[in-house]
Amino acid sequence: MPLPFPVPPGWERAFAELPRSRFLxxxxxxxxxxxxxxxxxxxxxxxxxxxxxxxxxxxxxxxxxxxxxxxxxxxxxxxxxxSRPSLVAAMLEALEVTPGIRVLEIGTGTGWNAALLAHRLGERNVTTVEIDPRVAADAAKALARAGLHPDLVVGDGAEGAPDAAPFDRIIATAGLSRVPPAWTRQVRPGGLILTPWGTPYSRWEGLARLTVGPDGGASGPFVDLVAFMKLRAQRRAVPRYPEGLPFTDSTGGVWPPHELWHPFRFLAGLRLPDVTHAVQAHDDGHTQWLYSLTDASWTAAVRRSVGPVEIRQAGTRRLWDELLDAYAWWTSAGEPPLTHFGLTITPDGTHTPWLHTPATPVRP
Ligand SMILES: C[S@@+](CC[C@H](N)C(=O)[O-])C[C@H]1O[C@@H](n2cnc3c(N)ncnc32)[C@H](O)[C@@H]1O
Known part of the structure; x- marks a missing residue:
């Protein structure tokens, strides 16, 4: 039976012989x-x-x-x-594997992705790390049923897998906002780190495809918009601030995109540091909420089917104004798609997103 998603060249047998259902x-x-x-x-x-x-x-x-x-x-x-099978396939394609390379996967989950990698590259060339012992135990059983025994480590993937390093590739199937220094250390120069990377702004990530440099830094473009569950130590909660902070009301006409899977839901976070954003749907419209993570500033902006956008801003930061600035920046740049952006990590661990090339960083 044909698969309901495109399978990249070289992966046909792995996908045909290892349907996802065997790991669920x-x-x-x-x-x-x-x-x-x-x-x-x-x-x-x-x-x-x-x-x-x-x-x-x-x-x-x-x-x-x-x-x-x-x-x-x-x-x-x-x-x-x-994950969605078409995304698993697209990530494996973006990983650009060749026979004999060694891959570290972060986040074993069901074991399906580790199985596909082990089928293609040989189980000796695949290490996978899972933090949750029960999840790891279930994955080990599913992998064994499929006749595959990649190196499955139960532990914190933020540490990589020092005993099995160096690797040619790291593929993370959990989202993060800081690439752990162990990963750039454990991938040989010229190798790749493929990881969902985002800011606290939203749950969306850019899938960063980073080439590791000789100095321990890494840089590369975002290749897709994704939303992964987060690496355990990098989870974040949406704060709720108590009522009572004095606020100001105003109205406006501009409404930055609020739709699920709109790239601006990710890109705005490149310009709004230490802010988190949420969208609430009503019968008659939407509210965009913004919360500062460094003080108690918050904003609620409501758009109904008729009437202007009603804006309430509290605290020292004018978060709606910051969001409108970010939106004006993105529209005046011609609404570049996510794939025109990328990320550079310097050897000291500084993360800098950029637009078009690493020479043009996106500044808050
Ligand atoms: C989206 S699932 C992985 C999907 C998986 N690759 C598959 O093929 O089914 C994310 C996994 O990452 C794991 N995880 C979260 N934080 C982790 C960490 N610090 N180290 C290793 N695994 C982690 C979660 O427990 C979860 O099982």
Missing amino acids: PDVFWPHDLAADTFTVADRAADPRAWRRAAEADVPVVTQWDDGRHTGPGPGRDATSSA
Whole structure:
């Protein structure tokens, strides 16, 4: 049966012989990306619906709340998943593997991606690190059932896998805002780090494809817009500030894009340091919320089907004004797509996003 997503050259056999369904638990939660909602797929209750969901090109959550969640409904925070198969395929293509290279995967999850890598490169050339012991144990069982035994380390992937280093590639399947220094140390010069990288601004990341330099730095473009669950130590919560901070009200006409999967939801974070953003939907419109992470400043801007944008700004930072500045910067640059941006990490660990080339950094 043809797969419902394009398989990159060289990966056909791995995808044909290792369908994702072999790595999924009996109960998981497919993610409807357009509606941003979750349903349950329970193999015992409805085996055909389970298989349809397992084979569909959607991400599926396999663990909520670090395993504390029980019951058929979705939990609060998705903490392990199998990514959308088309994204898994696109990431493997972007990894540019050749026979004999050594790959470190961060975030084993179900073990599916590690299995595909081990099938293509040989299990001796693949190391995968998972922080959650129960997730790792399930992945080890699924991998063994598939006859594959890559090096599976239970530990903090932020440390890489020093015993197995150096690597030619690191592929991270968890999001982060600081690339751990161990990763640039453990990849040989000329090798690649493929990682979702974002700011505290939103849950979206640019998938950074970084080439490691001889000096321990790394640089490269963003190749896709993604949203991964975060590396455990780099999770972030949306703050809620108490009422009572004096605020000012105003109205306006400009409304920066709020839609799910709009690249500006990621790009705005390059210009708004220490801010987090959330969108609330109403029957009659939307509110964009902005919270400062360094003081208690916040903003709520509401757009209804009729009338101007109503803006309420509190605290020392005028966060809506900062967002409008970022939007004016992006539109006046011609609304460059995400793939025109990139990231450079210097040997001292400074992360600098850029537009077009590393010589033109994006400054807050
Ligand atoms: C999106 S899932 C990985 C999907 C996986 N590659 C697959 O093929 O199914 C992210 C995984 O990263 C793990 N993780 C989170 N923080 C980690 C860390 N610091 N080190 C290693 N794994 C981590 C989570 O427990 C979760 O299982």
